Amino acid sequence: MPVTGGSGRSPGSTALRSCSTGDDGGAPAPPDGNGATPLGRFLVKAAAVTAGLTAAGAVLGLARDQMIAHLFGAAHESDSFLIAWTVPEMASTLLIEDAMALLMVPAFSHALARKAAARWEDQGQDPVRLLVRETLPRLLVFLAAVACLLVAAAPWVVSLLAPGLPDPGLAVQCTRMTALTVLTFGVAGYLSAALRAHRRFLTPAAIYVSYNVGIIAVMAALHAVWGVRAAAAGVAAGGLLMVLVQLPSFLRAVGAGTRRAWGVPGSRRARVGGATPVTFGLIVPVLCFAVFRQSQVLVERFLAASLPPGAISHLNYAQKVAQMPMVLSLMVCTVTFPAVARAMADGKRDRARRRVERDLVLASFAVLTGSALVIGYAPQIIEALFERGAFTHRDTLATASVMRVYGLGLLGHCLVGALSRPFFSTARPTWFPALAMGVGLLVDIVAGAIAVRWWGTHGIAAANAAGVSTSAALLLTGLGSRIVPVELRKIIAPVSRLTVAAAAACAAGWAAAPLVPEPLLSAALGCLLVPAVFVVTVAALRALEVIIPPRRVARLVSELTVRFRHAR
Known part of the structure; x- marks a missing residue:
């Protein structure tokens, strides 16, 4: 969550812009005190934006499900795809809705609180950028490795998820395509957590709109050639769109690299502006x-x-x-x-x-x-x-x-x-x-x-x-x-x-x-x-x-x- 800054802009307009446009830098938080826009008003605006885009994503999700039902019915083909869809469903919960948000929103919120203190003390290293530098590269390597492992182990994954499924070959092919969402969903969840902590809710709320648009578009183009495999390919394409739709806002809000204050000793910078730790002991309970x-x-x-x-x-x-x-x-x-x-x-x-x-x-x-x-x-x-x-x-x-x-x-x-x-x-x-x-x-x-x-x-x-x-x-x-x-x-x-x-x-x-x-x-x-x-x-x-x-x-x-x- 961003801190209140002396930008000179009206709090009401700042609150709305931080919810909907994502200005460069940390969007100032609506103050809680008297004489300024109350926090509750900002949250109502943010909730309205989020609910509207979520509803749009849900409508597109229904259109996606209608398309799957119309093209493939409720039989072996659709069952095979739904077995493969277990991977993005699991990845969505772990990497977007639950684990990533529950880990990184508090981490970014604590980093923003420390950044607020450092801003008025001696301008040490930016804790938010340090957090990104210390967590994002490791996350990318880990998620890419898991995605590759799932692609290779797809036959065993299908036999574990649905041991009674006749002719699992189609489910295996679909699972190999949907396994790519482990990487894309993880990055999308990370970007969403960072943007929400900065009180930028527009692009995180739009990710499921882009996701379902990708699935529908690929299914419409390729179902006659690939059958239900087109739905699996659409899932992979939709996951990539979830990242791309958030990346510009993330770069504006967080940026890349670290800023160093001139004349501040390294030990002092580390103490004042160090990254908020995301430890193994914190990750495991959330993951479980x-x-x-x-x-x-x-x-x-x-x-x-x-x-x-x-x-x-x-x-x-x-x-x-x-x-x-x-x-x-x-x-x-x-x-x-x-x-x-x-x-x-x-x-x-x-x-x-x-x-x-x-x-x-x-x-x-x-x-x-x-x-x-x-x-x-x-x-x-x-x-x-x-x-x-x-x-x-x-x-x-x-x-x-x-x-x-x-x-x-x-x-x-x-x-x-x-x-x-x-x-x-x-x-x-x-x-x-x-x-x-x-x-x-x-x-x-x-x-x-x-x-x-x-x-x-x-x-x-x-x-x-x-x-x-x-x-x-x-x-x-x-x-x-x-x-x-x-x-x-x-x-x-x-x-x-x-x-x-x-x-x-x-x-x-x-x-x-x-x-x-x-x-x-x-x-x-x-x-x-x-x-x-x-x-x-x-x-x-x-x-x-x-x-x-x-x-x-x-x-x-x-x-x-x-x-x-x-x-x-």
């Missing part, structure tokens, strides 16, 4: 947490490989659509994570506590609204999105029923993503998130192995929901005593009320969905009905006061009443 979290997908693919052809595809499409509300709900936490990390670095634990409590409730509000929609309108959503070409009505019914089960675990997925960030916002390593995810993964494995025999894909989805909910409960109970002293009652009480409201909205949507025969129109009306019922129920349960302070609610009601009387 991310691996355990993403391993739920590996468990699902492994268990579904023994089911009839198409099972992996049904699980994939259901999960992709169901998790859209979770991804959008976490945009608040993505934007505020650098603020939490900077507050922890500055020793302002009370500010971090208030931010975390507010973020958890806001994220729960968003994800539960989406959960009610995807559960209530699952058949209509899947039919409108995918039922064309090789994707049949039978595939629609199978995918929709699985998606409804997945929807039960969306709150758990959201809370895991939101709760993990405060744990890794400090400079000291902690193993508790990895332990919590390990316990949840064990629940997923045991429950999935038992349930798949009786309920097939539904049992796999139910085990996923049970495992991630277990991890979320452990993280919530462990956060207050270990990292940030949150008050559990301020989180559990409103989230419980929001869950009741989501159940009521889901029931209303489930009952109303079949009344409109056209699936697209039915789903569109559901996007109005379900949120309306949810908000009304939230207001009746007084859970709205948790999200909007009571004074603001009373003022809003008073203004609306006065306007209504004047209108009459």
Whole structure:
């Protein structure tokens, strides 16, 4: 997170530019004091930019999935590609969404805090540039080596991921192409972490737009010649675009090399402006947490490989659509994570506590609204999105029923993503998130192995929901005593009320969905009905006061009443 500088520009315009354009150097942070743009206003702007681009990426992701379903259906070809897609899915979680962000955002935030101190003391070496110089070259070498290893070991990787897959040759060819994303995703995640710490959210939020554009373009051009291999080649091309779209902003914000102050002794420079260390002891807990979290997908693919052809595809499409509300709900936490990390670095634990409590409730509000929609309108959503070409009505019914089960675990997925960030916002390593995810993964494995025999894909989805909910409960109970002293009652009480409201909205949507025969129109009306019922129920349960302070609610009601009387 950048520090406040004496640029002479208005704080409001600076905040907006730092969010959207990425000026050279560290974008000044909106001050927290009186007489300046509050931090909250900047975060709202950044969240809006991030949410907008994330929504655009999600829409393109749906278009990508629609194209795959239309061209290849839900059969052996699509299953082979989805096995290969496990590599970029794992790489995305490890290198963009979880491990890289959880490691490097706090590291860059601490470096920026030290840079602020050095700026006013004696202008030592730039800690941010030192951090880049000491971490990026090693990361490139490591990621390139891992990518080459995956290309060579592709047959063993496929046999490990899907031992029951007939004719694995196609999956091996696709895996060799998707293995390149280990390098490109790692670099993209590193650039995203650096830019977010500098409060530049535009280009990091645009990476999935460029990624999906690359996949769609390559599939459209080459599917007639390469078949499903074109989708794998598109994944590789999309990964490269994720790097290229961020590189100019990164170079403007961070630059290359190091600056040395004239006349400052070397030992003094090292003490004042040294790089923030990213130690092995800090990396391993974050890496284990991310691996355990993403391993739920590996468990699902492994268990579904023994089911009839198409099972992996049904699980994939259901999960992709169901998790859209979770991804959008976490945009608040993505934007505020650098603020939490900077507050922890500055020793302002009370500010971090208030931010975390507010973020958890806001994220729960968003994800539960989406959960009610995807559960209530699952058949209509899947039919409108995918039922064309090789994707049949039978595939629609199978995918929709699985998606409804997945929807039960969306709150758990959201809370895991939101709760993990405060744990890794400090400079000291902690193993508790990895332990919590390990316990949840064990629940997923045991429950999935038992349930798949009786309920097939539904049992796999139910085990996923049970495992991630277990991890979320452990993280919530462990956060207050270990990292940030949150008050559990301020989180559990409103989230419980929001869950009741989501159940009521889901029931209303489930009952109303079949009344409109056209699936697209039915789903569109559901996007109005379900949120309306949810908000009304939230207001009746007084859970709205948790999200909007009571004074603001009373003022809003008073203004609306006065306007209504004047209108009459």
